Amino acid sequence: MRILAIETSCDDTSLAIVSCKDDMFIVEKNLVSSQIDTHALYGGVVPEIAARMHAEQIAPLLYALEIPQDGSTVDAIAVTAGPGLVPSLRVGVACATTLAVAWQKSLIAINHLEGHLYSCWLAEKPPLFPCVALLVSGGHTELIFMKDHGNYEYLGRTRDDAAGEAFDKVAKLLGLGYPGGPLISKKALEGKKDAIDFPRPMKNAISFDFSFSGLKTAVAYHVKDHPDDRPEDICASFQDAVVDILVSKTLKAVEKYQPASVLLSGGVSANISLRETLKKILSDRFPHVHYHTPPITYTTDNAAMIGVAAFFHLQKNDFADPLTLAADPNLPLSSL
Amino acid sequence: MTFSTHTPEETKQLAVQLASSLQGGEILALEGDLGSGKTTFVQGLGEALGVKAYVRSPSFTLMNIYHTSHPTIHFLVHLDCYRLGPLCDLQGLELEEWLHRSDVIIVIEWPPHHLLNKNVSISIIFEMINAQTRNISLPLSP
Ligand SMILES: Nc1ncnc2c1ncn2[C@@H]1O[C@H](COP(=O)(O)OP(=O)(O)OP(=O)(O)O)[C@@H](O)[C@H]1O
Ligand SMILES: [Mg+2]
Numbered sequence: 031m032r033i034l035a036i037e038t039s040c041d042d043t044s045l046a047i048v049s050c051k052d053d054m055f056i057v058e059k060n061l062v063s064s065q066i067d068t069h070a071l072y073g074g075v076v077p078e079i080a081a082r083m084h085a086e087q088i089a090p091l092l093y094a095l096e097i098p099q100d101g102s103t104v105d106a107i108a109v110t111a112g113p114g115l116v117p118s119l120r121v122g123v124a125c126a127t128t129l130a131v132a133w134q135k136s137l138i139a140i141n142h143l144e145g146h147l148y149s150c151w152l153a154e155k156p157p158l159f160p161c162v163a164l165l166v167s168g169g170h171t172e173l174i175f176m177k178d179h180g181n182y183e184y185l186g187r188t189r190d191d192a193a194g195e196a197f198d199k200v201a202k203l204l205g206l207g208y209p210g211g212p213l214i215s216k217k218a219l220e221g222k223k224d225a226i227d228f229p230r231p232m233k234n235a236i237s238f239d240f241s242f243s244g245l246k247t248a249v250a251y252h253v254k255d256h257p258d259d260r261p262e263d264i265c266a267s268f269q270d271a272v273v274d275i276l277v278s279k280t281l282k283a284v285e286k287y288q289p290a291s292v293l294l295s296g297g298v299s300a301n302i303s304l305r306e307t308l309k310k311i312l313s314d315r316f317p318h319v320h321y322h323t324p325p326i327t328y329t330t331d332n333a334a335m336i337g338v339a340a341f342f343h344l345q346k347n348d349f350a351d352p353l354t355l356a357a358d359p360n361l362p363l364s365s366l
Numbered sequence: 367m368t369f370s371t372h373t374p375e376e377t378k379q380l381a382v383q384l385a386s387s388l389q390g391g392e393i394l395a396l397e398g399d400l401g402s403g404k405t406t407f408v409q410g411l412g413e414a415l416g417v418k419a420y421v422r423s424p425s426f427t428l429m430n431i432y433h434t435s436h437p438t439i440h441f442l443v444h445l446d447c448y449r450l451g452p453l454c455d456l457q458g459l460e461l462e463e464w465l466h467r468s469d470v471i472i473v474i475e476w477p478p479h480h481l482l483n484k485n486v487s488i489s490i491i492f493e494m495i496n497a498q499t500r501n502i503s504l505p506l507s508p
Contacts (some may be wrong), residue, residue: 077456077459117460169426199400243401246400248492251497297375
């Protein structure tokens with residue numbers, strides 16, 4: 031079984047070929063064409079240009095996958111249908127529906143967040159259910175309980191800013207540039223994480239919800255009041271606060287829901303401190319719980335994870351109609 | 367008129383007061399530094415219009431659309447041009463479908479410059495005075 035997967039929900043155009051053999055996924059190809067440089071040129075993301083670039087890049091990427099013209103090596107087509115900006119999503123959806131009709135293949139519509147969850151199936155061993163999943167990116171901070179494939183229960187979400195957004199904005203406050211996450215973790219390596227005692231909003235609340243706007247604001251005051259502080263120390267202390275909040279909430283969910291596995295995914299899961307801290311604390315306190323996080327390449331937006339998620343929809347015969355499938359900007363993560 | 371608020375709740379309360387004077391079809395532009403309380407203010411608007419979901423920051427998602435439970439205003443469209451930059455135009459967001467509708471309130475954080483000159487109906491400016499205090503200027507009589 032081989033799936034062609036297409037992802038255009040954000041700033042990257044990505045196409046992948048994923049196959050499955052004996053419950054193991056093989057990413058045969060995963061092409062990503064990032065727009066960060068172009069958007070940097072304009073001083074920010076430009077939605078209209080984003081959509082246009084998806085449209086320009088998708089055909090060359092498809093060509094580069096070297097699929098025979100009749101599509102004979104592909105069994106099904108998967109595409110991200112939402113959430114995201116409609117003009118961008120629409121490029122991927124149009125490409126997928128067209129190919130599905132032309133090649134007469136099954137079409138599978140995937141939620142972008144579901145794709146991130148399934149990126150954990152690209153780690154060495156497949157996760158065991160039930161799972162507690164922490165999904166952290168620029169736009170999302172969610173704690174999800176997965177009893178089984180396609181079964182999602184929200185435990186908590188951010189009430190204001192996402193964790194990745196906080197990284198990005200703190201980088202801006204410190205004049206570090208974009209994208210903020212990698213720049214902060216790099217600086218943090220040379221800083222003292224206990225230099226500044228930043229607040230940990232919601233950390234001890236009963237709710238599994240998160241809040242990062244208070245932390246962002248605390249950094250803003252600190253930068254204003256202590257202009258001579260080392261940015262390295264601010265970065266290290268800030269990162270420590272974010273990791274502490276994310277890890278504590280996840281552990282609390284592990285205590286309550288007793289999962290077999292913990293999943294960490296999304297763009298912020300590329301943060302080494304987060305990956306390592308969660309891993310260490312889990313193995314200390316819950317040694318029987320398995321921990322899965324994708325290889326760094328699959329933490330950011332990519333089509334391979336969309337392809338993996340599609341396999342489980344396929345098993346449940348959950349297909350989309352290529353004649354009616356439309357991009358949905360607010361597509362909720364809903365159970366099958 | 368400039369108001370000083372000393373808690374997030376007071377900022378939300380100010381939004382509730384403004385909400386009662388909205389007719390529908392307005393575009394609100396919210397300006398101010400990072401953390402000055404723009405999203406907090408929109409959370410107050412959401413409460414006043416009967417939005418059931420949490421109003422989250424749209425900085426990364428760019429546009430969040432909320433259903434309300436208000437008799438005449440049915441949608442709150444929350445935009446954030448933080449990642450787009452001050453010179454952006456809003457093409458590509460497909461905003462047309464929400465503009466000039468009396469059942470929609472559009473509120474924009476980090477509004478682009480070109481918008482400020484013409485299309486905005488209400489301009490609100492946030493200033494961070496200290497950890498608790500925000501000065502908020504908006505057209506509302508005390
Ligand atoms: N008087 C106040 N009014 C509003 N917020 C306050 C006040 N005092 C403290 N705060 C805190 O300041 C923060 C305001 O953050 P918020 O995300 O609303 O700002 P913002 O202007 O939307 O920032 P951004 O530019 O990142 O979008 C919140 O954490 C809030 O709790
Ligand atoms: Mg905001």
